[in-house]
Amino acid sequence: MAYIGPEPAESFTSFATQEFSTSATTSYTLDHAVANENEIALFVNNVRQQPGSGKAYTATGTALTLSAATASTDTMYCVFLGRALQTVTPATNSITSSMIASKGTSHTLLATNTISSATAASTFSSTYITSDFEMYEFHILHATPATDDVNLYMYVSSDNGSSYLTGAIDQMSTRNRPGSASDAISTTDQDYVWIGSGTGNATGEATAGVVKMFNAASSSMHTYFTIQTAGKVEANDQVRSIVGAAEYDANTALNNIKFAFSSGNIAVAKIKLYGVN
Amino acid sequence: MSRYKVVDNIRIKLTAEEEVARDKEEENAAKAEKELKDADTAKANAKTSGKAKLKAGEALTDAEIEALFGA
Numbered sequence: 001m002a003y004i005g006p007e008p009a010e011s012f013t014s015f016a017t018q019e020f021s022t023s024a025t026t027s028y029t030l031d032h033a034v035a036n037e038n039e040i041a042l043f044v045n046n047v048r049q050q051p052g053s054g055k056a057y058t059a060t061g062t063a064l065t066l067s068a069a070t071a072s073t074d075t076m077y078c079v080f081l082g083r084a085l086q087t088v089t090p091a092t093n094s095i096t097s098s099m100i101a102s103k104g105t106s107h108t109l110l111a112t113n114t115i116s117s118a119t120a121a122s123t124f125s126s127t128y129i130t131s132d133f134e135m136y137e138f139h140i141l142h143a144t145p146a147t148d149d150v151n152l153y154m155y156v157s158s159d160n161g162s163s164y165l166t167g168a169i170d171q172m173s174t175r176n177r178p179g180s181a182s183d184a185i186s187t188t189d190q191d192y193v194w195i196g197s198g199t200g201n202a203t204g205e206a207t208a209g210v211v212k213m214f215n216a217a218s219s220s221m222h223t224y225f226t227i228q229t230a231g232k233v234e235a236n237d238q239v240r241s242i243v244g245a246a247e248y249d250a251n252t253a254l255n256n257i258k259f260a261f262s263s264g265n266i267a268v269a270k271i272k273l274y275g276v277n
Numbered sequence: 278m279s280r281y282k283v284v285d286n287i288r289i290k291l292t293a294e295e296e297v298a299r300d301k302e303e304e305n306a307a308k309a310e311k312e313l314k315d316a317d318t319a320k321a322n323a324k325t326s327g328k329a330k331l332k333a334g335e336a337l338t339d340a341e342i343e344a345l346f347g348a
Contacts, residue, residue, distance in 0.1 A: 112286060119280075120299055122283050123285070151310065263303050263306065
């Protein structure tokens with residue numbers, strides 16, 4: 001049979017009910033207005049009453065009138081037959097971002113890249129880097145290199161990874177290294193956003209943090225990045241950080257982001273991509 | 278040895294072109310890092326020599342002044 005209107009994935013029907021506090025009266029007020037007594041089923045002491053004039057009860061609007069007064073010891077309730085309520089529980093993971101009217105209140109997890117064996121790069125494609133979101137967040141839960149003491153970089157592409165853009169990323173960040181003065185990363189026309197400093201490859205060592213990306217899909221606004229990461233460095237028991245900002249210095253819509261170490265493979269990593277509006 | 282990439286959580290072997298591009302990336306990264314390390318070393322050396330000259334009452338170079346005073 002054809003279904004008129006959007007068909008719910010799953011549904012069940014429930015009915016509005018009302019319990020009355022009874023007393024020695026024939027007049028009660030309904031919670032919901034009805035056209036007539038046939039729109040409710042009335043039960044007194046769990047016995048269904050016959051609707052209609054000259055029968056057990058009549059109803060119009062919110063006025064319910066019994067043909068005989070109840071006693072305070074009676075129990076009485078009604079079921080609103082005309083107010084069937086449909087409740088729909090969407091299937092798990094069935095809500096997409098475009099179905100949410102206001103998307104500014106929460107993050108939408110779009111993808112998780114998990115690497116458990118040597119891999120050159122962790123990439124998020126144009127499937128997820130779209131105009132759906134003006135802001136994206138990359139949560140690097142951990143990224144450990146195969147080679148000791150290498151930097152973690154982020155490359156950008158406008159052709160979904162067929163090539164990665166070069167010479168157009170400017171960065172101003174602070175790289176904090178124990179035992180050293182804090183270094184400013186002040187670079188222009190670079191190939192990458194520098195997000196992890198000197199990551200070690202021993203068990204437990206990694207770079208972790210968050211990179212936020214703004215206006216990636218815009219062709220009239222530069223893409224901006226903010227970086228906040230922590231990293232464990234080789235065998236000298238140091239933790240390092242990079243905090244700062246970067247910019248893709250052109251009005252080019254980006255649709256692919258790649259993470260790779262400055263040298264060698266990623267040994268293990270878990271990076272989550274969130275869309276934020 | 279073949280290299281791989283993970284795209285949207287799917288592991289894919291790099292194409293020949295991507296292998297070349299990855300080599301180039303690593304090469305460029307090494308070059309940029311060497312320039313940065315050389316600059317770090319030069320700054321540290323200038324700081325050391327500048328301190329020694331200050332103690333000895335000798336004239337500083339511009340690089341030593343910048344390394345010591347940031348100007």
